[in-house]
Amino acid sequence: MLxxxxxxxxxxxxxxxxxxxxxxxxxxxxxxxxxxxVDRTDQKDKRFxxxxxxxxxxxxxxxxxxxxxxxxxxxxxxxxxxxEVLEIIIDGVAGTHRIFGFLGPVYDVLIASFEVLAxxxxxxxxxxxxxxxxxxxxxFLARELKGWPKNDANNxxxxxxxxxxxxxxxxxxDYQLQLLGASHYASDAGIVGSFPISQFLLPIFDGMSVxxxxxxxxxxxxxxxxxxxxFLNYLYYSxxxxxxxxxxxxxxxxxxxxxxxxxxxxxxxxxxxMMDPNADPFAEPEGGDEEDIPEKFGASDVQDxxxxxxxxxxxxxxxxxxxxxxxxxxxxxxxxxxxxxxxxRDRLEEVGKQIDKGEEVSTDKQLLDDYxxxxxxxxxxxxxxCVDACPVGIDPLSIIMDMRQYLVMxxxxxxxxxxxxxxxIENNSAPWPYNQQDRLDWAKEEA
Ligand code: SF4
Ligand code: SF4
Numbered sequence: 001m002l003x004x005x006x007x008x009x010x011x012x013x014x015x016x017x018x019x020x021x022x023x024x025x026x027x028x029x030x031x032x033x034x035x036x037x038v039d040r041t042d043q044k045d046k047r048f049x050x051x052x053x054x055x056x057x058x059x060x061x062x063x064x065x066x067x068x069x070x071x072x073x074x075x076x077x078x079x080x081x082x083x084e085v086l087e088i089i090i091d092g093v094a095g096t097h098r099i100f101g102f103l104g105p106v107y108d109v110l111i112a113s114f115e116v117l118a119x120x121x122x123x124x125x126x127x128x129x130x131x132x133x134x135x136x137x138x139x140f141l142a143r144e145l146k147g148w149p150k151n152d153a154n155n156x157x158x159x160x161x162x163x164x165x166x167x168x169x170x171x172x173x174d175y176q177l178q179l180l181g182a183s184h185y186a187s188d189a190g191i192v193g194s195f196p197i198s199q200f201l202l203p204i205f206d207g208m209s210v211x212x213x214x215x216x217x218x219x220x221x222x223x224x225x226x227x228x229x230x231f232l233n234y235l236y237y238s239x240x241x242x243x244x245x246x247x248x249x250x251x252x253x254x255x256x257x258x259x260x261x262x263x264x265x266x267x268x269x270x271x272x273x274m275m276d277p278n279a280d281p282f283a284e285p286e287g288g289d290e291e292d293i294p295e296k297f298g299a300s301d302v303q304d305x306x307x308x309x310x311x312x313x314x315x316x317x318x319x320x321x322x323x324x325x326x327x328x329x330x331x332x333x334x335x336x337x338x339x340x341x342x343x344x345r346d347r348l349e350e351v352g353k354q355i356d357k358g359e360e361v362s363t364d365k366q367l368l369d370d371y372x373x374x375x376x377x378x379x380x381x382x383x384x385x386c387v388d389a390c391p392v393g394i395d396p397l398s399i400i401m402d403m404r405q406y407l408v409m410x411x412x413x414x415x416x417x418x419x420x421x422x423x424x425i426e427n428n429s430a431p432w433p434y435n436q437q438d439r440l441d442w443a444k445e446e447a
Contacts, residue, residue: 115198
């Protein structure tokens, strides 16, 4: 009975990790669904192609070649090496040793490529750590990255290093055990797997007894798989959730031309009426019936945003590519589109926790003012550089515009300069403070 203890223990750990992960996924889904509805079910082919190009192909990452290529190595390495997790799980539950070994040469090629990738991941992660912590790169020094976001980024790098070292040590001891003909490890078919990187670790284990090697191999095996299960459950609390969410986020991203803003039909018609000198001021407005007018214009809190914007808040990788392209940020304004996304996620998490406790969502705090200030919102030039730069299809500008819409339409709280321009448009059909009749006076003066 005792011989099955490791399998039973492993199965329990695996089930526990899956249950915890499922619970986090359900909280994530519930929080995202707090947002308003938006239809992103159109143009499925175009969406799928964009997802393949941008999320799977990482086409936007290479805009910055060093970081982009290193990221692709870590990403591909991480995904492919995890194919081996499947084998580890089957071995763990069934008590077998390298169950896919029957694939023969194909298996050798697979294990060899996992090892090469593991080594490249190790090198890339070390370069990432140096860039993030020693090279004073501006986008990693911003105020929104102080504290947890910086620790989170480093935690994952440490995690990756530990996982890769465990993986290579596990393979090296396994290889040594096979060479020594240890039972359970050695196979009549010869060496199972090919170990181009971990073979260089063999001298470390020279002279060790089979018992010691088995202890090291088993310890690495357990720490490696438990580490992966912890990583999986850590994702929910980390910016690394983008590993999973980048795909749906790119798929559901906005396909309209950048710069095309959504207009409320009722408001558009009213403005048209206002601008038309021949319009009958007492006529019934065309289209845009009552149903088109929302209960609240724009957004002051996360529930006023749409589900895609909330999904994006969880997807944000905190890479800062948006902020480093932002002209407002570059000219010293308080605005950082990355912070807009991070604040939205923080507030959404806060709301989610209140719901988890069965409490009413408190209105003492909201996204506007308590997280994102008006100064940040009005610093935006609406240039769309952040949207264009984002490697995972996020649109921070849409959140800024929704919050501005709330300020203008619900609170009449636009900055004085804008209020003047808007009053002028209303009164003079132009943003300037001149009567319509005087508008061509400058031409007379020129003549
Ligand atoms: S749209 Fe606004 S937030 Fe985005 S880059 Fe331009 S100024 Fe910055
Ligand atoms: S919004 Fe996009 S570009 Fe900006 S930090 Fe997040 S992932 Fe990076």
